[in-house]
Amino acid sequence: MTATGILDLFAANLERDPDRALFTFVDARGQDTAAYSADALARRAEGVRALLDDLGWVAGDRAILVYPPGPDFVVALVACLMAGVVPAAVLPPGPAGGRGGEKAFGAAVQDCRARGILTSTDFDQLRRLAVDSGAFPGFVWPDVAWHCTDTAGERAVSLRRWHRPAVPGEAAVLQYTSGSTATPRGVIMTHGNLLAEMSSNAVDFRLGRDTVGVSWLPQYHDFGLVNAILSALSGNMRLYSLSPLDFVRRPALWFETMSRVGATLTASPNFGLDLAVRKTTPEQRAAWDLGPLATLVCAAEPIRAATVDRFLGDFAGSGLRPECFCPTYGLAEATVSVSSWGRSRVAVDAEAVAQGRVVRVPEQRADGARANVYIGCGGITKPGSRVRIIDPETRLPCPVDRIGEIWVDSATKAAGYFDRPEESRDALYARVDGESDPRRYLRTGDLGFFAEGELFVTGRRKDVIILRGRNHYAEDLEESVRRCHPAIRPGGVAAFALETAGEESTAVMVEVALFEGCDAVAADGVAAAVRRRLALDHQIGAATVVLVPPGTVPKTTSGKVRRHACRALYEAGELETAITVPSGVRR
Structure with missing residues (x-):
């Protein structure tokens, strides 16, 4: 059967190997607290799906998923996909969300016109206590019902009742942007987007049945949701899942777990590498075995050469091989990856960069002038995709020695922003001027250039300070x-x-x-x-x-x-x- 929806990959996984563990959840002490096979996960999800049916929810309704890290989130995600309900994972409102986190949560609920909010009993109790104690002064909670899913029980698995999208372009999930520069917007990731991403990930990151992944990436962020959780559901790996809060408190947990389970795949933004260097000791690193690690994906924020050098140097004693380091570029609107396996680094004259030009220089300059060192994010490998460097003002292609905006078109380009047609048209269906390119591109808002066949990212266009x-x-x-x-x-x-x-x-x-x-x-x-x-x-x-x-x-x-x-x-x-x-x- 040809897959038309992301859950078809999970169904194939379930039929092929129902009792093999897919997810193992690890606590703050490094102990495995719960393991779910495909069958166990499906039975629990069927119970939550029955709850959604009892509530009268139908395919196309939107649900906000608010869970602390753990299995309840994954169960609710699968249940929504079973019912055709479009899930939107968000950062739980509260202290973990940082300043203004509840406002971003409220904006997402209102924006997608959520039918309801799915959560766990423990979190719902904490939320009620926080509200009663006045922890959210001035915040008006959305008038939307909360439903606890962890008490739904199990049901027999019935594949024929699972929702199958009529077309691959049907919305699968909403991924709310982080709101780093604007009000959060719901990126519509379609089933076709996700199927293409899973296929590309399997090839680009060398994933398969024998892959052992360890991830502390947040479940509500596209990097963690798509490239960890959905990838495991689709059969690309067995996943050990850690809480990002536990990682931040004690980064050694990440390495202890990888060493213990023989991880072959993991991922981290740049700040995670920096934190690992600062918060682990040489004695700890000497005790860990990272030799089996084949792929360490680094993405989600600018990759700093100094951070990479410190990290690879300090963890060499753990058996970490430099060749496993995989710089990658992506964003939610591209579901998620654009390029991967960067192997180059280039030094560019800092004064030239300030003028939007690319002038290659040695990293250590005899004249003492400053050079910016950039880590390459690899080539473009997705079938049929094209990435271009475009002048954001004129919309004309940039010469090879100019920095411009990164424009992307591929099978994983999202359908748009939920209920925002004009923004979708401007950001995801842009036309290149000055030539007859028929494609419509995603304007990433990131600036960069190509060199040595790789994409280099210099920064966010909106974060440029002009003096x-x-x-x-x-x-x-x-x-x-x-x-x-x-x-x-x-x-x-x-x-x-x-x-x-x-x-x-x-x-x-x-x-x-x-x-x-x-x-x-x-x-x-x-x-x-x-x-x-x-x-x-x-x-x-x-x-x-x-x-x-x-x-x-x-x-x-x-x-x-x-x-x-x-x-x-x-x-x-x-x-x-x-x-x-x-x-x-x-x-």
């Missing part, structure tokens, strides 16, 4: 200052533009350890270190420095800094405890 005609990438400014002073927390730095007297200037928000003890003298010291580094690396003569407590800098579900949210908080005066050292001022 006196020169382009400065926020990521580059943050990388320069995150270790310029011992009080700065490396993962809590955000650079953004401010407008003063009609001119754009720079602000840098830094989280400071032991913030309570930071007086005016200490604040001046941090600000001076930040400005000194910006002047040396980027020739930025002045900047406003904002010191904030740990955990203040807003981030997306994948750990990316929400720079526009940082600017909004600063300009609205909502950073009540912040210490601001204005440009050119000592406190």
Whole structure:
């Protein structure tokens, strides 16, 4: 039978090997707490599907999935697909969601006109206690019913009752963007998108029945949902699943688990590699065996050469082979990957980058001038796909020595944003001017270039800070200052533009350890270190420095800094405890 929906792959997996473990969930201590075979997962999902039937839900309805990490989420996801209900996974509202997390949750519920919210009994009780205690002041909860699915029990599996999409273009899941630059939007991933992604992943990442994956990626983020959970459902791997909160608290858990189970596949954004280096010891690394690891996918945020070098160097003693490192580029609107297996790194003159040009130079320059080092994200391997570098203003193709916006067309390009036809047309169906290319492209909003047959990503277009005609990438400014002073927390730095007297200037928000003890003298010291580094690396003569407590800098579900949210908080005066050292001022 030809697969028309993503659940057809799970059904084939179920019929082929019903008792083989697909998912194993690992707790904070590194102990396996639950293991689900395809049959056990299907029986539990049938129970939740019966609940949806009893509630009167029908194919095409939308459901918001709000669960802590664990098996209940996977069960509810499969149940929705069985019923033809379109699931939308979101970050649970509460402390884990960070500042404003409940607002993003509420916006998603309203945006997709959810029929209901599916959750677990434990989380629902915590939510009720938080509401009763006034933990969400000023937030109006959506008038939508919550339903606990963990008490639904099991039912016999009946494949003939499973929903089969009439066409591959039918919506399968809604993936809400993280809201790093705007209100969250629901990306419509179709069954055809997901089938094409699963097929490409199996080839590109060398997946199969013998693949052993370990993932701490959030279940509500496209990287974790599609490339871990749905990939395991489709038969591409056996997955050991860790809580991202447990990983952040104790990164050693990731490596302990991989060493214990002989992981052959894992994945992490750049910040996860950095955290692993900072929060593990040489003695721990020497005890782990990462020799079986064949693929370590790194994606979801800019990949920093310095981070990669430190990570591969520090974990060489664990048996980690450099050739398993797999830089990859992707985004939700591309369901999810665009390119993979980067093997090149290039150094580009920093002054040229500021002017939008690509001028190759040695990494260590004899003249002492600064070079930006970029990690390649590989070639374009998906059948029938095309990726182009386009001038975002003129919509004309860029010459090979120019940086432009990355435009993508492939079988995995999402159908659009839910109930946003104009935004969908502008962002996912863009036409290249100046030639007769018949394709319609996804405008990624990311800037980059091609070199040596690979795609290189330089940054987000909306995060470029323009000072006196020169382009400065926020990521580059943050990388320069995150270790310029011992009080700065490396993962809590955000650079953004401010407008003063009609001119754009720079602000840098830094989280400071032991913030309570930071007086005016200490604040001046941090600000001076930040400005000194910006002047040396980027020739930025002045900047406003904002010191904030740990955990203040807003981030997306994948750990990316929400720079526009940082600017909004600063300009609205909502950073009540912040210490601001204005440009050119000592406190």
